[in-house]
Amino acid sequence: MIGAGAVGGTLGGRLFEARHDVVLVARGAHLDAIRDRGLVLETPDGSSTLPVPAVGGPDELTLTDDDVLVSAVKSQDTRSVLDAWADVPVGASGAPAAHRLPFVTAQNGVANEHAALRVFRRVYGVCVWLPASYLTPGTVQAEGHPRSGFLTVGRVPGSLDDVTARLVADLGASRFLAVEDAEVMRWKYGKLLSNLGNGLDALVGGAPGTRKLLDELRAEGEAVLTAAGIDFSTPAQEQERRGDAVQVRPVGTGPRGGSSTWQSLARGTDGIEVDYLNGEIALLGRLHGVPTPVNDAVQAAARDAQRQRRGAAPYDVAAVQELVAAAR
Missing domain, CATH: 1.10.1040.10 (N-(1-d-carboxylethyl)-l-norvaline Dehydrogenase; domain 2)
Incomplete structure (x- = not known):
């Protein structure tokens, strides 16, 4: 989960709660706070401190063919994310992530998908309707209830495949309303x-x-x-x-x-x-x-x-x- 602010923190926290293998990518004081005490996820049902693994960048982990990269940064930071992650080797083959892994844009705006398609072979857009706040390092407030967000998922250009189906299933089991739509x-x-x-x-x-x-x-x-x-x-x-x-x-x-x-x-x-x-x-x-x-x-x-x-x-x-x- 590249970007662990309001959107990325809520997505990553809820997926982690549902026992999915999640790594948050954060920076600065936010990264330090998550490493020191875990991610504090505050919801209408209460507050939880989640021991989600957190790193500062791709040099701190090893990618495998089972990984999915989710970009949850603001659009002005997309270029730096692509530069940092596209050429990271994946698994035993050592092929670059841009050739091997799905890249998911859980971001506002409409420019991220075209930017990602310049380097990643498989790009998936997510239309995010997710009321959340990130104002204090280490803490994300997710205000959606009973579901934490409404997410529409589709491959860009418009199509559906096994990745969209798996994303929707996993998100749906993690306190989100998630739907597939080829016209994402x-x-x-x-x-x-x-x-x-x-x-x-x-x-x-x-x-x-x-x-x-x-x-x-x-x-x-x-x-x-x-x-x-x-x-x-x-x-x-x-x-x-x-x-x-x-x-x-x-x-x-x-x-x-x-x-x-x-x-x-x-x-x-x-x-x-x-x-x-x-x-x-x-x-x-x-x-x-x-x-x-x-x-x-x-x-x-x-x-x-x-x-x-x-x-x-x-x-x-x-x-x-x-x-x-x-x-x-």
């Missing part, structure tokens, strides 16, 4: 549209008065995808599949953190994912002649907040509205 990228584009609000959440938190901006972000995204001829799932279709299987419940004693982008600003990380969310819409808009001023403004403001280490929610809604007006 359709679901990932639908999730992209819902993730366009992540950057706005990072800028203003849960402040009231953002409904119009959220609607404008999505409207731009839908217009761009339509112009590009890209199909996408709808919130109603997602809700129909998910049903009541994943409900957000309180975890721990503190307030719930914000979106994954909000969490990145709160932790003061070196990068944020807006270039692969709002920036993806901006890219397609430029390619297909569709203006995207609201996504442009949110992307630029979030990048500036990260660069200046301003923390989560450094703006008020009026300030963001002024940035959008200037971008028009």
